Each structure stands twice: as C-alpha cells, then as structure tokens.
Amino acid sequence: MLMSPEIPIDQARRRARGAVSNQAGRFDLARVEEADGWDIPELRPGIGTEVREEVARSAITFNRSPDLPFDRSLNAYRGCEHGCIYCFARPSHAYLGMSPGLDFETRLVAKPQVAEVLRRELSGKRYRVAPLALGTNTDPYQPVERDRGLTRAVLEVLAEFDHxxxxxxxxxxxxxDLDILAPMAAKGLVRVGISVTTLEPGLARRMEPRAPVPARRLEAIRRLTQAGVPVRLMASPMVPALTDHELEAILEAGAEAGADAASGIMLRLPREVSELWQEWLAEHEPGRAARVMARLREMHGGRDYDPRWGHRMRGEGEYARLIAQRFRAAAKRLGLDRAVPPLRCDLFKVPPQKGDQLSLF
Incomplete structure (x- = not known):
C-alpha cells in the first residue's frame, strides 16, 4: 500500500491550532487518503478535541538524564491542547500511532486512574522518596484538566503523603489548586515553574494558540507567590531571531510578578518537531524563517538539532554564549540567580490505608 502525498489542511479548519499539517507518524506503515471524485469545494467543520482514556499500569516514569534536575515524573495526559508548535513532546504521539502534528493537540489521551495508581506506588515498601515532576511532557493544566481533574487528584495524593x-x-x-499548593508550600514541599516565551500577545497566540496569554501567566505568578507558593520564571524556549530580544524584559516581568528564580532553555527541534516548526515559520513568520533556522543550525553544528547530553538545551557557539551571558547578567541584576532551597523529602509518610490493621501499640 503506497502512502499518498500530504494534503494541506485548510487554514480555517485549524483555527486556534498550532500545527499546520497532520503528517503520519514515523511508525505508520501506510496511510490512505480518499477522494470522492468530485471537484466541488467541500465545507468542513473545524477540528475539535477528542479525549480517549487509557488504563495506567504505572504512574511514575523514571529517567537518568544528566540534563534534568529530577529523576521521576508523572503525566496524567498524552498530547496537549495548548498546541505549542515548538513542543519537544510532539514526537511522543507517534508511539501511539498518531501524528505529532494536529493529532498531538486534538487527539488527547487521559489516564483516569492515575491518582489511584500513584497511591499504590508511593505505598510500596521499595519506594524511596525524591521530588516528583509534573508537566515534563504535557501540561498538567491544559484545558482538558478543567473537566477531568486528574492533576488535582494527583496533588491530593501527594499532599496526603507529604511528597x-x-x-x-x-x-x-x-x-x-491553591488550597492544596499553599499548605504544601508552607511545608517546603512544592515549587511551580511557569513558562513565558514572549510578552507579545499576538506572537504568543500564534505559537501557543490555546495557552493563556503572557499577561495572564504573569498574573498567575503573582497570585501563587502572594499565597506563599514559590515560583520560577521559565524563559523557555528562547527562539533565536524571534523572541531572543525579549529575554531581559521577560525576566524583569517575572521578577516584578514575584518569581524568586529563573531558568531558560533554547528552542530544540527533535525528530518531527523540526518539520512542523519550519511549516509554522513559512506560514506565520516567512520574513524571519531563514534567519531563525540559520541561528539554530549555528548552535547545533549545522544541524537543526543536536541531541547530545549537555548540548541539546543550550547549544554551543558564539550566539549560544551571548544568550547565556545576557541571561546570567539579567538574572543577577534582578535577584533571580540565587540558589533556591531543595524540596523537603524528610516529611514523607505512608498514611493509613483503608483496610489496614490498627497497631495495638
């Protein structure tokens, strides 16, 4: 069976979506496009969001990446309706037999039992506590969370265990979830990182079509910190020749909102993300496309992406060094470079479970 050429998706149908195309995932052996033989234009509805359910056999995913400050994470959803075109997690949808393009932001998978599975794993005799990261692959507070509440259920379990x-x-x-987060923060059990990629609402809407506008994210930082929840401003990803001129302004806005620390990562384009990103540039920023890609390739030895540990999130070369210097200088000036206290692990406990036999002593 032969794969047919990609058929462009009408722009009106993908309004408020990030990806321009929906090409087959790299594990698909075949793809069929059918036509009815008529040459009359057909009006088709917009592309809605579909949510499937998956039985979670495990909740915690462990990693050994030297680039990450944590060794375990949890994702209650696969795919993300925010639709950020640059999202490094898009290729993971190919493992599900779906496209890293529009499928990633319109065909989501929820794990309704994830909190119960997490409770079982934390109660295991072999479990050793360390900070658990939420939102490492897909956003735990994407729109579907409003109805599903899986992230809140996970936080309730973590609060019960003082994890x-x-x-x-x-x-x-x-x-x-401030009613859960604020008491946990008072115990030193939680830290939130909020990503702000640009302060320009128009650019943000095109790059991150269903994420809150930048001003709303800054307001979230303000409300969290006022409630005692420490927040890190994440200037990520920084896009060469597109958002890099905003670096200092983003850090200043985060500091003004109450963030006590900051971090930044350069744009990275693993696997299918590179093609999706270049399609987006051609449609939304054609005048800057060549310069953006030239800068990225300059940081990655002529390639769109360098997956090596220690390089993939920073890049190398003169431009990467300049961005790093600017970040360090701005963070120091704003007081965002100080070390933050580690999250506490000594409070962890396994609470009594239903059906446990009560001790006589």
Missing part, C-alpha cells in the same frame, strides 16, 4: 512535587505549566488553572 515533594515540582510543577511546570503555562496554565493559569494552577490557581484553582
């Missing part, structure tokens, strides 16, 4: 957690999000919905 430390680090959250990464663009979603202002994190404010909903």
């Amino acid at each position: 430390p957690v680090a959250i990464v999000t663009k979603g202002a919905m994190v404010e909903r």
Whole structure:
C-alpha cells in the first residue's frame, strides 16, 4: 500500500491550532487518503478535541538524564491542547500511532486512574522518596484538566503523603489548586515553574494558540507567590531571531510578578518537531524563517538539532554564549540567580490505608 502525498489542511479548519499539517507518524506503515471524485469545494467543520482514556499500569516514569534536575515524573495526559508548535513532546504521539502534528493537540489521551495508581506506588515498601515532576511532557493544566481533574487528584495524593512535587505549566488553572499548593508550600514541599516565551500577545497566540496569554501567566505568578507558593520564571524556549530580544524584559516581568528564580532553555527541534516548526515559520513568520533556522543550525553544528547530553538545551557557539551571558547578567541584576532551597523529602509518610490493621501499640 503506497502512502499518498500530504494534503494541506485548510487554514480555517485549524483555527486556534498550532500545527499546520497532520503528517503520519514515523511508525505508520501506510496511510490512505480518499477522494470522492468530485471537484466541488467541500465545507468542513473545524477540528475539535477528542479525549480517549487509557488504563495506567504505572504512574511514575523514571529517567537518568544528566540534563534534568529530577529523576521521576508523572503525566496524567498524552498530547496537549495548548498546541505549542515548538513542543519537544510532539514526537511522543507517534508511539501511539498518531501524528505529532494536529493529532498531538486534538487527539488527547487521559489516564483516569492515575491518582489511584500513584497511591499504590508511593505505598510500596521499595519506594524511596525524591521530588516528583509534573508537566515534563504535557501540561498538567491544559484545558482538558478543567473537566477531568486528574492533576488535582494527583496533588491530593501527594499532599496526603507529604511528597515533594515540582510543577511546570503555562496554565493559569494552577490557581484553582491553591488550597492544596499553599499548605504544601508552607511545608517546603512544592515549587511551580511557569513558562513565558514572549510578552507579545499576538506572537504568543500564534505559537501557543490555546495557552493563556503572557499577561495572564504573569498574573498567575503573582497570585501563587502572594499565597506563599514559590515560583520560577521559565524563559523557555528562547527562539533565536524571534523572541531572543525579549529575554531581559521577560525576566524583569517575572521578577516584578514575584518569581524568586529563573531558568531558560533554547528552542530544540527533535525528530518531527523540526518539520512542523519550519511549516509554522513559512506560514506565520516567512520574513524571519531563514534567519531563525540559520541561528539554530549555528548552535547545533549545522544541524537543526543536536541531541547530545549537555548540548541539546543550550547549544554551543558564539550566539549560544551571548544568550547565556545576557541571561546570567539579567538574572543577577534582578535577584533571580540565587540558589533556591531543595524540596523537603524528610516529611514523607505512608498514611493509613483503608483496610489496614490498627497497631495495638
């Protein structure tokens, strides 16, 4: 069976979506495009969001990456409706037999039993506590969370166990869970990272079509910190020749909102993300496309992406060094470069479970 050439998706149908195309995943052996033989244009509805359910056999994923400050994470959802075109997690949808393009942001998978599975894993005799990261692959506060509440259910379990957690999000919905997060923060058990890629609302809407606008994310930082929850401003990803001129302004806005630390990562384009990103550039920023890609390749030895540990998130070369110097200088000036206290692990406990036999002593 032969694969047919890619058929462009009408722009009106993918309104408020990030990806331009929906090419087959790299594990698909065949793809069929059918036509009815008529040459009359057909009006088709917009592309809605579909949510499937998956039975989670495990909740915690462990990693040994030297680039990451944590060794375990949890994702209650696969795919992300925020639709950030640059998302490094898009290729993971190919493992599900779906496209890293529009499928990634419109065909989501939820794990409704994830909190119960997490409870079982934390209760295991062999479990050793360390900070758990939420939002490492897909955003825990994407729109589907409003109805599903899986992230909140996970936080309820973590709070019950006094388990430390680090959250990464663009979603202002994190404010909903302040009743859980604030008491955990008072114990030194939680830290939140909020990503701000640009302060320009128009550019943000094109790059991150269903994520809150930058001003709303800054307001979330303000509300979290006012409630005692420490927040890291994440200037990530920084896009060469597109958002890099905003670096200092983003850090200043985060500091003004109350962030006590900052971090930054350069744009990275693993696997299918490179083609998706270049399609997006051609449609939304054609005048800057060549310069953006030239800068990226300059940082990665002439390639779109360098997956080596220690290089993939920073790049190398003169331009990468300049960005790093600017970041360090701005962070120091704003007081965002100080070391933050580690999340506490000494409070962890396995609470009594239903059906446990009570001790006589």
